[in-house]
Amino acid sequence: MIEQVAKEKEQEVLAELDSFAELPDAPPKRKFRLSWVGYCASAVVAFWLIICLIGPSIAPFHEMDMEGDDSFLDAYTSEEGYGTFHLGTDYLGRDTLSRILFGARNTIGISLAATLLAYLMGITLGILAAVKGGWIDMGISRVNDAILALPTIMLGLIVIAALGSSIPILIGTAAVIYATSVFRIARALGQDIMVQDFVEAAQTRGEGIWWIIRAEVLPNAAMPLATDFGLRLVFVVLFISSLSFLGLGVQPPASDWGSMVRENLQGLTYGSWASIWPACAIASFTISINLIVDDISAKSGGSLAKKMV
Amino acid sequence: MMMRMVWQRVGIGLATLWVVSVIVFVATSILPGDVAQIVLGQSATPETLAALRAELGLDQPGYVRYFSWLGNMMAGDLGISKAGGATISSLIGGRLGNTLMMAGLVALISIPISIALGLWAAMHPGTWLDRIITFGTLSTISVPEFFIATIAVLILAVELHWLPSTAYMTGDETFGQLLKALAMPLITLVIVVSAQMIRMTRAGILNVMSSPYIEMAILKGVPRRRIILRHAFYNAIGPIVNVIALNLAYLVSGVVIVETIFAYPGLAKLMIDGVQTRDLPLVQACAMIFCGTYVVLILLADIGSILSNPRLRNPK
Numbered sequence: 001m002i003e004q005v006a007k008e009k010e011q012e013v014l015a016e017l018d019s020f021a022e023l024p025d026a027p028p029k030r031k032f033r034l035s036w037v038g039y040c041a042s043a044v045v046a047f048w049l050i051i052c053l054i055g056p057s058i059a060p061f062h063e064m065d066m067e068g069d070d071s072f073l074d075a076y077t078s079e080e081g082y083g084t085f086h087l088g089t090d091y092l093g094r095d096t097l098s099r100i101l102f103g104a105r106n107t108i109g110i111s112l113a114a115t116l117l118a119y120l121m122g123i124t125l126g127i128l129a130a131v132k133g134g135w136i137d138m139g140i141s142r143v144n145d146a147i148l149a150l151p152t153i154m155l156g157l158i159v160i161a162a163l164g165s166s167i168p169i170l171i172g173t174a175a176v177i178y179a180t181s182v183f184r185i186a187r188a189l190g191q192d193i194m195v196q197d198f199v200e201a202a203q204t205r206g207e208g209i210w211w212i213i214r215a216e217v218l219p220n221a222a223m224p225l226a227t228d229f230g231l232r233l234v235f236v237v238l239f240i241s242s243l244s245f246l247g248l249g250v251q252p253p254a255s256d257w258g259s260m261v262r263e264n265l266q267g268l269t270y271g272s273w274a275s276i277w278p279a280c281a282i283a284s285f286t287i288s289i290n291l292i293v294d295d296i297s298a299k300s301g302g303s304l305a306k307k308m309v
Numbered sequence: 310m311m312m313r314m315v316w317q318r319v320g321i322g323l324a325t326l327w328v329v330s331v332i333v334f335v336a337t338s339i340l341p342g343d344v345a346q347i348v349l350g351q352s353a354t355p356e357t358l359a360a361l362r363a364e365l366g367l368d369q370p371g372y373v374r375y376f377s378w379l380g381n382m383m384a385g386d387l388g389i390s391k392a393g394g395a396t397i398s399s400l401i402g403g404r405l406g407n408t409l410m411m412a413g414l415v416a417l418i419s420i421p422i423s424i425a426l427g428l429w430a431a432m433h434p435g436t437w438l439d440r441i442i443t444f445g446t447l448s449t450i451s452v453p454e455f456f457i458a459t460i461a462v463l464i465l466a467v468e469l470h471w472l473p474s475t476a477y478m479t480g481d482e483t484f485g486q487l488l489k490a491l492a493m494p495l496i497t498l499v500i501v502v503s504a505q506m507i508r509m510t511r512a513g514i515l516n517v518m519s520s521p522y523i524e525m526a527i528l529k530g531v532p533r534r535r536i537i538l539r540h541a542f543y544n545a546i547g548p549i550v551n552v553i554a555l556n557l558a559y560l561v562s563g564v565v566i567v568e569t570i571f572a573y574p575g576l577a578k579l580m581i582d583g584v585q586t587r588d589l590p591l592v593q594a595c596a597m598i599f600c601g602t603y604v605v606l607i608l609l610a611d612i613g614s615i616l617s618n619p620r621l622r623n624p625k
Contacts, residue, residue: 146328151603153562154596158336161584161592238453242562245455246569246581261455265570268462279459283452290451 038295041288048285052108055101062098090264090274100281103255108285110171110250111237117175118236119229122182127213127221129183130190140183147180152239160248170249174236185228189221196220230293234286241282257282314615322608329600330382334375337589337596382597388590390583397594400579405598408568408575412560414495419503420553426503427510432537434515442507449504454566458497465493494571501563506556513548517541547617554610558603 034042087096129137147155159173193199193216202212243249244258252259257278264275381388390397430439449457465472472492517523518541526536565577572578580595582588 146325146332149325149604149607150329150332150600151558151561153565154599154603157565157580157584158333158592158596161587161589162337164587234451238451241453242455242566245453245566246584248581248584258453258455261459265459268459268467271467275459276463279453279456283448283456286451286453287448290447294447 034292034295038292041291041295044284044288045292048104048108048281051101051104055104059095059098059101061095062102087277088272088274090260091267096260096274096277099255099260100257100278103257103260103278104281106250106254106256107237107241107244107258107282110167111174111233111240114171114174114240115178115229115233115236117171118178118182118232119225121175121179123186123221123225125179126183126186127190127217129187130194131209131213131217137187141187144180144183147177148184152177152235153242156239156243157248160243165243165248165251167250170240170243174239177239178232178236182225182228182232186221186225189224190217193217193220227293227296230289234289237282237286311615315612318608318611318615322604322611325604326601329604330379330597331375333593333596333600334378337593338371338374378593382594388594390588390591397591400591401576401594401598404574404576404579407573408564408577411491411494411498411568411573411575412557412564414491415498415502415560416553416557418495419499419506419556422499423503423506424510424549427507428514428537428542430507430511431514431518431541432533443511446504446508449500450508454497454501454563455570457500458493458567458570461493461497461500465496494567494573497567497570498560498563502556502560505559506552509552509556510545510549513545513552514541516548517545520544547614550613550617551610554606554613558606558610561599561603 087100090096090099125140129140155177156173159169163169196216199212199216202216207215240249241256241258241261244256245262247259247262250256250259252263260278261275264272264278267274268276378388385398388397389395390400426442430442433439472489514537518537523536523540526540527533531540564575565581567573568575568577569581576595576598580592580599583591583595
């Protein structure tokens with residue numbers, strides 16, 4: 001026990017010495033060494049991103065083709081010469097594999113768009129609040145806290161009850177909801193950076209506010225925000241697919257992983273896997289992103305891993 | 310000192326509730342297309358529209374409608390459902406009880422399990438079982454709730470035929486039948502909620518374990534078990550109480566999915582049906598109940614962490 005503590009202490013001291021090895025004004029070295037779990041997870045994420053781009057062109061059928069011989073069939077090759085249904089058919093006799101390949105674009109595409117929009121809004125307002133302070137900061141923060149005080153799924157349900165569901169509304173709703181957490185992080189980071197000596201030096205030099213934001217604040221906030229992007233993307237994917245699962249997200253006949261699970265749920269009682277495959281697709285994507293984030297943050301003090309728990 | 314902080318939190322909680330009511334009302338009322346238009350749909354003529362608007366009070370300015378809505382809600386009058394014309398209080402009545410029963414049972418089962426597993430994992434960090442717990446809980450919180458539910462149905466209902474795949478209740482079951490009907494949604498929710506709580510309990514204890522007085526205890530030669538149970542646990546109670554309240558709040562969103570998937574006759578199912586038929590008064594009432602519960606639970610978590618902090622409890 002004592003040995004272990006001593007060893008940990010030693011490592012801490014060594015780590016501290018390491019940080020002095022660099023010149024104070026040199027940018028800190030950033031090491032991207034992932035463990036093998038991290039590499040596997042990256043491969044899965046890369047796979048789905050590629051599917052997003054080329055999915056529709058490699059799919060054996062169109063997402064809306066009802067070519068199967070019957071609904072809820074297991075994997076089989078059609079005797080009437082339609083081709084092979086590698087993952088079986090869904091409740092309308094459509095090819096499950098093709099719908100998953102088409103659906104990647106909807107599920108991941110919408111989530112990615114919403115997360116990017118959330119980041120654009122969150123960072124802009126967060127840095128603005130941190131830099132300007134005063135009543136601007138007060139005003140934005142109060143509104144932000146009010147939105148954060150609600151369960152996300154409730155907000156989504158209220159907006160969809162009022163406006164109906166369409167892809168732009170889904171993206172906009174998810175973006176506003178998740179911009180609130182981005183805002184909090186960006187504001188905290190911005191406030192930390194604004195009191196650093198180098199910012200004070202720049203202000204004394206007479207640099208303008210935009211120069212300081214562009215050259216000092218953003219580069220220093222970029223790395224933590226980038227890791228957080230992964231977590232936020234996972235939350236958005238879960239949010240969008242939960243809404244789709246409730247029948248309030250992407251509307252049929254377009255394919256989307258969340259709504260595919262819902263549509264084929266009745267088949268589960270006959271032992272059909274048509275609802276399991278899209279559920280697995282979502283799980284593989286979100287678990288992989290989380291594993292990568294966990295891997296990166298485990299090597300950078302674990303502060304981000306704590307945020308997720 | 311401490312009481313002042315508690316009252317301050319209660320004040321903030323009440324203010325949040327008020328803001329929530331504004332958000333719910335504004336989001337559902339000021340947006341294009343009012344209830345009158347939805348009700349009449351294609352058959353709307355300017356005259357019938359105006360008549361229905363006057364009947365529903367929609368011709369009054371927004372703030373007047375907001376305050377009368379808020380006043381009615383405080384008095385327990387939740388309004389009339391658009392579909393069928395029943396009062397919303399009568400629709401919600403029994404449903405609310407079902408949802409509360411489910412949430413209560415989930416809390417009762419998941420809290421002891423999570424604290425035990427979280428403690429165990431914190432006592433043996435880095436062992437195989439700890440890694441399995443860490444990976445398992447990380448995976449659970451990264452997947453949608455309906456994934457867990459689907460897998461549970463596949464294994465327990467389809468492959469093993471142990472449990473029914475829906476939680477349909479007629480109201481006159483025996484206790485055994487009731488338990489069987491509830492089992493599936495309960496299992497799903499317990500898994501989802503426990504995963505969060507286990508991670509937070511483990512992180513909370515490990516956080517306390519890195520403080521100087523624990524190091525002192527280690528150097529004194531106190532066994533690790535004793536350190537955790539006698540030194541770390543009491544100081545981690547505050548964070549853990551916080552975790553429990555926060556997770557009961559997360560239960561709100563879990564309930565929405567689980568009630569839908571198992572066709573459980575609860576409040577969330579009612580709300581989803583309301584969203585699908587765009588029954589706005591019903592959605593407003595349900596949203597206020599869910600959001601109100603959420604805000605109150607978060608408030609309790611806040612107060613719990615203040616009360617359990619010895620430095621605030623015994624001011625100098």
